[in-house]
Amino acid sequence: MKIALDAMGGDLAPAALCEGALQFAGESVDHEVVLVGDERRIRETLGGRTLTNLHLHHASEVVEMTDHAVESVRKKKDSSIRKCFELLKRGDVAAVVSAGNSGAAMAAALFVVGRVKGIERPAIAALFPSLGGGRSLLVDAGASVECRPIHLVHFAIMGETYARRALDVSSPRIAILSNGEEESKGTKLTRDALALLKKSDLHFVGYIEGKDLFSGFADVVVTDGFTGNVVLKASEGTAMGIAALIRSAIERSGLSERLGALLLKPTLAGLRKVVDYSEYGGAPLLGINGIGIIAHGRSTPKAIKNALRTALSAADVHLSDELRQRLEEAQRWLPQRQRPEKEAAPSTVSG
């Protein structure tokens, strides 16, 4: 299988991308990676290192992190992220991986390959481990910052499909993130989505509070992309901060090596994984026609390699076909007036 990697996206581009691609291509000799971006800079970074399954596709422009997502994708026709999805559309690659501006990745996906029929808003599904040892998906982790109730319902259907097919959860439990468990809590958005999901044939378990996000009470937690992004990053910040507190306590105690080796090193290493979804190989962009994987902006070469692997597995299970079928079935319980309408595309995507 062949995967396009946006070589210019992310805080450590193109270095971390090139290194990650080299690692993946070196290990997965049956598959191919296409580095998409500025040919001269990529060649400089590779410094003469080549592999027969590592390719290069030139793109002269870059969408920066500070760019307005939709506008820049529209204007920068030769941007690396847009070129990636053009390769996907032509069938030259089976999946796209990007660590760049995630809003731009979504906009490029919508412009070039479009949405799965029936889905109005794509979503980023962030995989995070629950503290009991399982894993849960947060949908949306930042793709669609402003949502209507039907969008949360679509996020539930997409998350359920991904959890079943890619994570092997047989009957994923779905919850809505809210400010309390009682049905009277939440916003108009969450209450209307709750009413719709209660009528669904999904394994819907109601509201879940922020404090239980990592408790493993649900396999798929749906929320708007603004809340999802803020919550994930706040949890990441909390965990990183706590790890720093513990490290400084060890240093002050002067017992660094002994205690670290004994007990704390694995725990500290585990902490990072608890909330940093880059470690889990990137987050799939659900609801687009094809496979797109969003990696963390600060992805290391290892995280990029993991994201390429995630792309492989998602392409393997034919996610989009499965989702189309699931949406078809959902027409039985989706209220008529709530059926997905045609919409003019990604004008609501945040930058």
Added chain:
Amino acid sequence: MKIALDAMGGDLAPAALCEGALQFAGESVDHEVVLVGDERRIRETLGGRTLTNLHLHHASEVVEMTDHAVESVRKKKDSSIRKCFELLKRGDVAAVVSAGNSGAAMAAALFVVGRVKGIERPAIAALFPSLGGGRSLLVDAGASVECRPIHLVHFAIMGETYARRALDVSSPRIAILSNGEEESKGTKLTRDALALLKKSDLHFVGYIEGKDLFSGFADVVVTDGFTGNVVLKASEGTAMGIAALIRSAIERSGLSERLGALLLKPTLAGLRKVVDYSEYGGAPLLGINGIGIIAHGRSTPKAIKNALRTALSAADVHLSDELRQRLEEAQRWLPQRQRPEKEAAPSTVSG
């Protein structure tokens, strides 16, 4: 000074409330506490323990955690939370403390004592420590779940006033919680509030991401009450979960006592404080005519004692007067059409 304590509110009511009141009254002999609630149950709980500065005020009804906030406060005219604010209105007490349904506490405050003129929506200001050692305020932590831009601006003004007067921060830095630092990020709500705050005379530092919430980059972080509640609880959940992971690692290693005593016990104790605002003595309800302190629903007697102390200090600095003056000054930069309108009261309060 005399403080009313809702004896029936909270997961551990009335026991934790009575114990906390006894502790506070025993230590603060110059001040008085009025336990408001079911006289028989309170007397049973006190079991004959009395103090000359501990009083009782009967209320026959209770607003439960599952009740719809506004409706129940309207209907349950003899509820303990409503009685508390009636004592405040009559000037019998200088402040109210409640660990019950926080939506109901806000609704009762709005019904009985009302808002500070010019403020449309009150807010809960949650104090949390930043990892560098300082403290920050999150406004709103859950009082007003659905907001308009002007509400976030009011939250900024209220938070700034509280940080200056109650926390002794000379020029509080104000930020808006968002899904990215760039001004193109956020929702329509955050972008419109950003535009207003850029024109203000506040020390406004722009957007702050979830990952930097605990970094100490801002003294006051404003957000809608839904996001604020979810983010605080998710951070609390992350910290508690990590503490549990570390405890189980210690137990597995069989080194519990030695290592715990050496290094980890103080760190673990510190973790709880990092995000659990109950430890900080409750969160002030800003924007009401008078002092109301919201304590965590699971408040221990110690947390209740701390909340009573917070109420004392807030009453001491005449917060409402200061806020009125600050709002008057803000008329210079608040756009004319954005000036606070009259509004029909707390119909938008979530349950």
